Amino acid sequence: MISSPRAALEALVSTPGLTRIDPPILMSADPYFDLAGEEFRRRLVLTSGVDGEEYCLRPDFTLPIARHYLENGVGEAAYSYLGTLFRQRPDGPAEFDQTGLELIGQPDPAAALDRVIHFARDVLMTYGVTAPRVRIGSVALFEAVLAGAEMPDVWRPRLRHRFGHAGSLDALLERLSDPHGAEGNIRTPPLAEIETDVAGRMAAAGLPFDTSRAPAEIAARYLEKQALAAAYVPGETIQLLTDYLGVAGPVETALATIGGLIETPPAGFEVARAAIRRHFETLGQCLPGAEIVFDAGFAPRLDYYTGLVFEMTGEDGAVLASGGEYDRLLQRLGAGREIAASGCALWVDRLEKEGGK
């Protein structure tokens, strides 16, 4: 007889077939810096060793679990966790519990994501939460739209990097839509000449040639910048991306709207759209009481996410669960290739509050 939601949760993460992982609480902060850059650092609870090396208190489970997989795992793995995390919040450092599931190297990634969704549902049910608001986003669909849009190639990765940072993506689109500096025939010296000039400046300033930006790199971007002033992103492309990112609403309506924006579906578009439909169906079956929307501009701020992403929120808008596919994470951490991965994390304290309503 299970007496409390907490005990039910313990049972859930200990289900046969799952490997429960409890990584050390004190860990080197470097992998987080490498993965997430400066943005994430301000959320870490940091301390330093006598040798100056920085450590943090466990801020999430996904990274240590992915590293564990790289060190020990082969083939398919299903990890579960339930434990305490530490993060800086505006009102100071906080500790809170999370539970979740990470499926790595599964032969059928779509089935794996469905399993993740079922797990999230099971945790929600444990706390009696039956009608969350569910938001779906798709990194894959945005990448397909971006790949198909007409623009100088250099802008694609830069736009991709800003996907999920609403303000900065808008700012970049606005900048690209401003056709300034199309001055026609600026006379630019040949690459070699610029490179020599840059190398001379670097040598004069005593700058290293091998550890930072090299003369060739600076010269190439200098020319690129001149060229881009003349070759701007077409207005239709800006309009398409702006319209696309603004689509949000009931899933079928949103997908129809997006379909109307795209004249010729680029590679990957149909696959991404089919994936959204499939998991939308899973979500609908799992959580018949949930309001489910597709939000084209929704993405986590971390660029290792790849396919579908989702978020479940409670009555007051607090995020109860978030998850998705992150096929690029293991490659980032040193695997030689992309490895299919999907998972979710759930905030136990918020669920306790939500369930008590």
Added chain:
Amino acid sequence: MSGLILAVPSKGRLEEATRKVFAKAGLAIERPGGARSYQGDIPALPGVVVRFLPASEIARELIRGTVHAGVTGADLIHEASEQGPQSARFARPLGFGGADVVIAVPDAWIDVTSMRDLADVASDFRAGHGRWLRVATKYLNLTRRYFARFGIAEYRIVESLGATEAAPAAGAADLIVDITSTGSTLAANGLRIVEDGLILKSEANLIVSKTIVWDAEALVLRKSLLGAFGVDGD
């Protein structure tokens, strides 16, 4: 403790300049024990306790609410905490200790003249170098906030507590965020300020804590103190 605690810089040019402007406002600061004493008073304003502290500690104490008022650089209030600017009121700039917090890149980066360029370089950097673009600075909070404003997320801060301008030549960082008053140190190190890279124009300010509890006596003293500088103290 009753009265009003006023924190002022404990040494150097900042201490001298502070005492000069206070004397000019008719509030000469006495430091009975000389430079080795850390407490003083203002004979013209009995009830004010003057504490001599390093400038960065003054910022911290104002934010934490352990002193009522203080004199320190605006940059230090912005830097000491993300809540810094909300926790203190800049009552009056004092006309000394002026310096700018700026973003400077190697002058050899001829393709980088604006923050837009820097955003593009940061975005491309990792794919080409296998690591993040590195920014040397002691201004962690100011840097994070300013970079975020330009949508730059692809970088890492390397903390630097001194000789920051040497970091690019030493290979410790690719660019810097640092304080400068004339720009000559930056130029001597082959660095150039990015056109829209002025993060903050800073100078010494008379600052009032918003987080400390103000009792009746402290409020009266605040009115006199700020009044002497021509500022409404209510």
